[in-house]
Amino acid sequence: MQPTPNRSTHFLFEHKVFTVEGCRFVWSRSAEEAVMRFLLGKVEAEVALDKLCNEFKIDPKSFDGQLIDMVAKGLKYVREIRPGDTIPNELIDGTASWRVDDRHYAIAKGRLTVQMVTWLTGGETVISSPEQLEQVVEDPTTKTRVREAFQMIANRLALTGNAEQQVEDRIDALAKELSYIEALRERASRLHKIRDGLELAHRLYKIERTLREEIVRMQTLSLPPITDIEQRFAQVDAQTGEVLSMLTLFDKNITYIREMRDDLHQTLLPWDEVMEDWEAVAIEKGAPFEAVLKKTYQFLARSYSQAKHWRLASRAPPR
Template sequence: MGEKQDPSVFFAFDHKIFTVEGAYFSLTHDTKEPCYFVNLGEIKGAIPTKSLCREFGIDDESSDSELLATIGRALKYVQEIRPNDSIPKELLDGSASWSIDDAHKEIARGRITAQILSWLRGDEEIVLNLSELQKISSDPNTKEKVQEAFREIAEKLGVQREDVVAKIDEIIRELAYIEALRDHYSKIKKINTNLGRIASIYRRDRATSEEINRMQILIDPVLRRFDREFIDIDAQTCEVMVILKNFQPTVDTVRKTRDELHQHFMIWREMLEKWDGMIIEESSEIERLLRDTYQFLARNYMQAQNWRLGGV
């Protein structure tokens, strides 16, 4: 048997209940309560994590008890945890536990570069158009202008140029996660667009039309809330000097927004997979997908439901 992993970094449990094959921690679909799921023959049992110590005689002062207390917070960042999985980085050092593409890093770099150049011109602005960002990045004069801006910014702040470069690089790394989430959000918006297209196809089918209308009513406030979240974080990271003068609070704000958006987008993962590649036409597959989508929206986004994920 291998050396025991560090329980400060891994969910390295000692009790034999955590050696059950195929067992894992997750939130229940209805109450969002953290539970330990184990296979019981043909069915799957769910044991609330708050009951595990009592049910299996786990000492309240043990490392197992401390790890169980962490499970609920950890499930904000991952959908499933198995014994010996690593503890999400968000709980350890604040960084993200999920990966992003290089393209998202380049978009974030392009946005910050555009802001640096506009600051140099004296007309700082938010640039969101991707083609405009690519044009700025490909301009042969861009690199020289950015270096000039770094020198001027360092002089104004009374710091070394290297300090400015290091902080700019760090904020780009943080904002790259926002760009990844923005990309993810575009897929959710596409579902809403497709609902409109399907409504047109089924306009003579009263029952289906009414079902689609109910879905659009449910999804509209969700999209508006997501829109506001992105508008707010763009507004708080649109001025280079403000970012540098309030660096750590800005990083903290970006990470808080990243975590909140990621938590909400996690529940869309399965639904996005169902819609991916679906041909928008009158068909039994589309009708089945509409029923699944309505159930998903009704379960997660009824008007009375708080924006905050329940039970987390």
Template sequence: MSQGIQPSPNRSTHFLFEHKVFTVDGCRFVWSKSAEEPVMRFMLGKVQAEVALDKICNEFKIDPKSFDGQLIDMVAKGLKYVREIRPGDTIPNELIDGSASWRVDDRHFLIAKGRLTVQMVTWLTGGETVVSSPEQLEQVVEDPNTKARVREAFKMIANKLSLSGNAEEQVEGRIDALAKELSYIEALRERAAKLGKVRVGLEDAHRIYKNERNLKEEIVRMQTLSLPPITDLEQRFAQVDAQTGEILSMLAKFDKNITYIREMRDDLHQTLLPWDEVLEDWESTTTEKSQAFEAVLKKTYQFLARNYSQAKHWRLAARRAP
């Protein structure tokens, strides 16, 4: 199907630089793991060079207040949401209108809509319930009695909120909008569940290499380092569920809760993003005594030591909700 005429990229939505330095071969912006800061990388002959983002203006005589200078600041913020930015790329949606710059599947929306549906129906009986299982959600939502009670809930909620006009339609619209925002939380919940494979894999590794002292000690160290961040993520999801667990409050303070969900979405996304470095390896490698598995363990040890060392400060979930 034809998409019609697409608008031309402009500097309010794209990283369109003017300075010639941004046209050099291989120019891109990434987060440097070694320097722990955003950098610009480019090819200098056959060698890959990099310049710290906060030094680009000084190095290449760019006015920090110019449009290029402002875009450089935007790059630093954008790298919280994407792994790499190249000149000409679209500015992440999070920095433009607050929406997400990444996609979710239809099933994530259906799960989120199912949770809200269950909350509405159980609210009618005076005891709201949070259902986690997608299979259980589908059974409840498809029940004819549930559908009838949803219409009843729309009427009662519209009356409680004193909405004017087509009040029931407004409630339904808010439910759909909330489900759309919460679908990103469900997608992140699915990604976070994969960390369970790392936890179980380390337990298997401890058993497999129990007679190899040096490797066993490293595995114990990995278990120690991985426990706080994984537990932290679980607490963050529990925090979101608790904050979004009362359907009437969610709908009454609609705009405020949309803002909260988006802030938690970005917080969870940024927290999970570094884990992509090792999760793919854990999913594609069998937990058995082998060089391949030992390579995954070595990579995981380096990742955990670099990101979650006890000597390094990193945020925990025990803080006020945004």
């Protein structure tokens, strides 16, 4: 049974302004701020949240005022929020508000398993291929050595009680958190279709000067942010590559993984609509593909036309 919605978990507003037709909250690309959108007849209008509160005398300390503040924070994690929606979990307990598949958990658990086993020999190994991970994890020798690793790690951490079970529980908890990183890694891999598509587009339109120049500009604009995303994953992998260190600073590493998860998710969120467009169109000369190119150019010019300082680049690891 689902719990009864309440204001600690749901966007339950009191003011009647939030009952207008088509009411929803989104991040406005043009204004670069959170807005409420609604229908005025057949036309969709929008108003900034601060102006909305001023116009309708919504006290920031009131329930509605606090929920409006929560809306602005929540739009970092979801594309839109409607009255009655649940508050993103990231704002409630730090867990993710989006789902991952079982295969993402299996990959994360497999990598941790390999790290534990190779740690016994004094040199940890990172395996990226899901197929290779599955083969190694299912090997009977691996399963035996995992039990040995549990015992040795428990001794190193000086755990009391059912120490080996505590180690196993921590590994499962880490795998659950890292499964979101694996899901994001899969999601980010779709960016390469855009890069490859722009390479092909450059060849397709090589004799059309204006469009060709725009494609070159898109290639230039897209390279730094995509490279930055790849570096972020490398940073996560480097920090989570030593299993004993992760288990020693367990709580701090859980916090670190969640911070990286949220930052990566927020970085990829604006790309999702662009990636969906590229996956839905054939890369061939014609109006549909040119429309996607135009939309991509607008997105890149709006988002990455100026140098940006990436917050994750200087994020300190747990200590």
